[in-house]
Amino acid sequence: MSRHNPRGTTTSLESISIQPRTPKTPHSSQRINGWTPRDGEPIDEMEMSLLNEEERRQAENGLSVEEEQEYLSPGEKKPMSATDKRALGLLTILYLIQGFPLGLALGSLPFLLREHLSYSQLAVFSLSSYPYSLKLLWSPIVDSLFFPSVGRRKSWIIPMQLVIGTLMFVISLNAEEFMNNPAEHIYALSAAFTTLVTLSATQDIAVDGWALTLLSQENLPYASTCQTIGLNTGYFASFTVFLALNSESFSQKWGIPRLRIGTYMQFCAAVSFAVTVWLLFVTEDKDTDDEDLSIKSVYTTMWNICKLKHVQILCLLHFFSKIGWAANDAATQLKMVEKGLGREDLAIAVLIDFPFQMLAGWVAGRWSRGDKPLRPWIIAFWPRLLLALVATLTVYWFPKPPISLGFFVVLVVQTVLSSFAGTVQFGGISAFHTRISDPVVGGTYMTLLATFTNLGGTWPRFFVLKGVDMFTVATCQIKEQGLTVPAAECVSDHGKMACTDLGGECVTERDGYYIVSAMCLVLGCLSVIFHMIPTARKLQAVPPAKWRVL
Known part of the structure; x- marks a missing residue:
């Protein structure tokens, strides 16, 4: 298995490149498309020279891609690639x-x-x-x-x-x-x-x-x-x-x-x-x-x-x-x-x-x-x-x-x-x-x-x-003997069968669903x-x- 930093690539959900950053990765102002400028070189001018015409215009206006899109008319928006x-x-x-x-x-x-x-x-x-x-x-x-x-x-x-x-x-x-x-x-x-x-x-x-x-x-x-x-x-x-x-x-x-x-x-x-x-x-x-x-x-x-x-x-x-x-x-x-x-x-x-x-x-x-x-x-x-x-x-x-x-x-x-x-x-x-x-x-x-x-x-x-x-109250009503005994619940097969075996009918007197809701x-x-x-x-x-x- 290998462990490497992820590389920023152009995605299909967004039209900009996402450059993942890690503590070891140089800041974007020091690293451009994988190339690091030498000491003394004007970074800003070098960055501008690497941009195309549209990106340069956005950079000069200080706009992000999302902000630039807001100034475009619907007809000017780039279609999905x-x-x-x-x-x-x-x-x-x-x-x-x-x-x-x-x-x-x-x-x-x-x-x-x-x-x-x-x-x-x-x-x-x-x-x-x-x-x-x-x-x-x-x-x-x-x-x-x-x-x-x-x-x-x-x-x-x-x-x-x-x-x-x-x-x-x-x-x-x-x-x-x-x-x-x-x-x-x-x-x-x-x-x-x-x-x-x-x-x-x-x-x-x-x-x-x-x-x-x-x-x-x-x-x-x-x-x-x-x-x-x-x-x-x-x-x-x-x-x-x-x-x-x-x-x-x-x-x-x-x-x-x-x-x-x-x-x-x-x-x-x-x-x-x-x-x-x-x-x-x-x-x-x-x-x-x-x-x-x-x-x-x-x-x-x-x-x-x-x-x-x-x-x-x-x-x-x-x-x-x-x-x-x-x-x-x-x-x-x-x-x-x-x-x-x-x-x-x-x-x-x-x-x-x-x-x-x-x-x-x-x-x-x-x-x-x-x-x-x-x-x-x-x-x-x-x-x-x-x-x-x-x-x-x-x-x-x-x-x-x-x-x-x-x-x-x-x-x-x-x-x-x-x-x-x-x-x-x-x-x-x-x-x-x-x-x-x-x-x-x-x-x-x-x-x-x-x-x-x-x-x-x-x-x-x-x-x-x-x-x-927990909040449900159920009883087993045995009509022939006139008895009413507590029941655990009247929902599952086991709960119903336990009452049926006693010859009674399982009845839910209070449904805990409404209390919880x-x-x-x-x-x-x-x-x-x-x-x-x-x-x-x-x-x-x-x-x-x-x-x-x-």
Whole structure:
């Protein structure tokens, strides 16, 4: 393995070169295109002589590329180059691979397991999503170790995708047994998907780092668009499309064979293998810098980033930013399925929502350009909180099945609006991260910020699901004997069967979901008013130079 400094290359998301800086790299004023001036030479004049006519005019006016674009009319803006377009396609496909295991771990499996497990057992399985929020711990290793003959990023992306495909194929061979008796295999299932998510997170580190040196400056905000489109496409293929095709009633209605989870995982493995083979023919620019960059120096640089005051404030902001709709994200759809919403109906609602998510990703990319990249992130707070409240009330007033067409339309509208606001917020914060990140060691800066963004939505999930069971009051009513005895819960097969064996009926007298949802909404509103929005506006006003390590 080799350790070298990353080389700044023109990327396809932005039209400027990004020169990663390390403590050993000379300042840009002393180093131009790999050449260092001799003592006594006029650096300013020499720099100007190396610029083309357009760059010289921008330098004389003291304008950056982004500022210069603001003075151009729409007709004068440079069209996206073919290199940028190819890079956008490459990034989208690489993010797509990540979406397959994430869609299963965070989407489909909780719904398939809900009928057999309690919310506390589902909380155990939810821990499988944590590695995606903790990838910062090993990102410096990914950033430092690589084979020069393969490429800094491909050295990790290729093996990760091969292992992901192989593991999904192996799991598919025993998938039906796992799903038929999930309570007996809950820890094996959790371990298997924890491993899959860990591999996907490692691949994501390399892809994020590649995006910083693959795209150009004016198009860099579209990196978040690639992530939104790619991840959502893979996620919804494993969540929405799979749930619909896996439903027995859906297959009978449309006269198509039911898609088994083992078959689908084999399909995902085949796609992962195919993309990996295609990636072998994609050329990655090789690093030419001879300076040594050890893993220790990368961790040191990461620690220096963490010591920046603005970074600390931003990470703390991310850690609590999603508390308001934590219950909605973790339990609302599970509750709707519990009350009679068919999995195929849920799948149709999310399928209708899918093109709106793609539109939201594009809107966020466009909206985040300029001097207020956090504007969409700030504005989306209130719709997300309001829609979380609406979702809770929808669960409370959920009718007995079959649901009417009018109520289904309400569910679809609610789903579309909620996901649209969430995607706009995600795209806005991703664009802000791209704007302020100093690529000191490739993707480490971006990974640091993305880690706390993901962690803000991940860590509450376990406590929400545990809280639903903790605040729920259930009883087993034995009518023949006129007895009422406490029951642990009335959700899982085990809970219902324990009451049935006593000759009674399991009844939920108080649903802890509403208590947990109310707590999250109150905390969310208070934090948004008194902390989130004021802090975000202050951070947005901080000059980009203040976010740099050097």
